[in-house]
Amino acid sequence: MSLNLHNKDFVSTRNLDRKTIDAILKESSKFDKGNYKKLNKTIALLFFEPSTRTHLSFSTAVRKLGASEIGFSNPKASSLAKGESFSDTIKVVERYADAIVIRHPLQGAAAFAADLSSVPIINAGDGANQHPTQAMLDLYTILKKKGKIDGLKILLVGDLKYGRTIHSLVFALSNYNIELSLYSPPSLALPERMVDELRSRGTKVNILENLDFSGQDVIYATRVQKERFADLEEYERSRYKISIKDADTMKRDAILMHPLPRIDEIDTAFDKTKHAAYFDEAANGVPVRMALLSLILGGK
């Protein structure tokens, strides 16, 4: 087991190496099978913006570990409503908790908190930047469903510009020998500098002009976020839907993933097919987050 994570912050996948990721995935599998030790720690969940799955799965992970949870899921119910700064909030909470999990609408909030805090900071999503724990559960889902990550063809569809799950996932995947294909509305393409960075790491990246599922082992869809568009007509033009008819063009064992919430990107008719991996993906958030908390806070 890698000990690289002990007492460390977990704010981004950009600099995660394969050894560390493999250790997290291996540990997640143990937790998934119910094989784990209790964790006598206090964990703060500070959610400065709404969340369903991430908050609930972190909360479930903390409870299943036998740890104590403090924090808030509605900043209006905290001293932030009185005007307390983000920095002061972190400096106070670090005195109560052994680790702090942060969701924040601004990019870089978790890394900023990590600079201030003496206890480990775990990024639960910072604006359009990163969502590294989601990337770990995404990789765990791929590994569990496909038995491997190396050698797979992976298609990412939707909002690749602002999607934080995408940004974390691509850098985590860049540690593996995969072929990445990208399809998005032109205004929501993966930033060019990020594509260059991935290619410089040796990842094969294809930019698709048409949505083509053939040959793909993993299809990862994301929501086109209405709130990103000033022009509603452009939003309407940018929306897409993976119809059940598209299943005919997919490999028989292709899996369909989505970080959720989905609006109408994926036909609900997929839900009962063997392609649908998105609900299992959400469920995997619990063992993966348990494993991460234990690796960060557990004994050496």
Place this chain on the structure above:
Amino acid sequence: MKDILKVQKIRHGIVIDHLPQNSAFRVLKILGIEKNFSGEISILINTKSAKYGRKDIVKIEGGNISEDHLKRIAVLSRHVTVNFIENYKVIKKENPTLPKIIVDLVECPNPQCISRVEGKSKFIVEGNLFRCAYCERVFTSDELI
């Protein structure tokens, strides 16, 4: 044919040499003297350079420069030379350098970065690019200064 001196020598002050092309006015902005400066400033834009082909030069009679200004100029280019002049002679030359991590020197241009709200900035120098240590976005010097 002999080279003709295009701009007079200065008596006391600073000469900022080997500036990238078309960056002279940005240097004045960095120094905070683009407006309401009563001293004498000479600017050469796109002048010939044996080393870099073309360059800009800024000469400020009576001017001085702080450590902070030097670092901000180093964000523009690591090839700049600052000559300190007294009685028409160069008494000191400095090549502004940057540490690997620059803190609270320039603001992150990303309006969605937490550093804009918290009033602190941090960049990691990656060759000629600058990565915000918080939002992870990468910027050129043109985008930062």
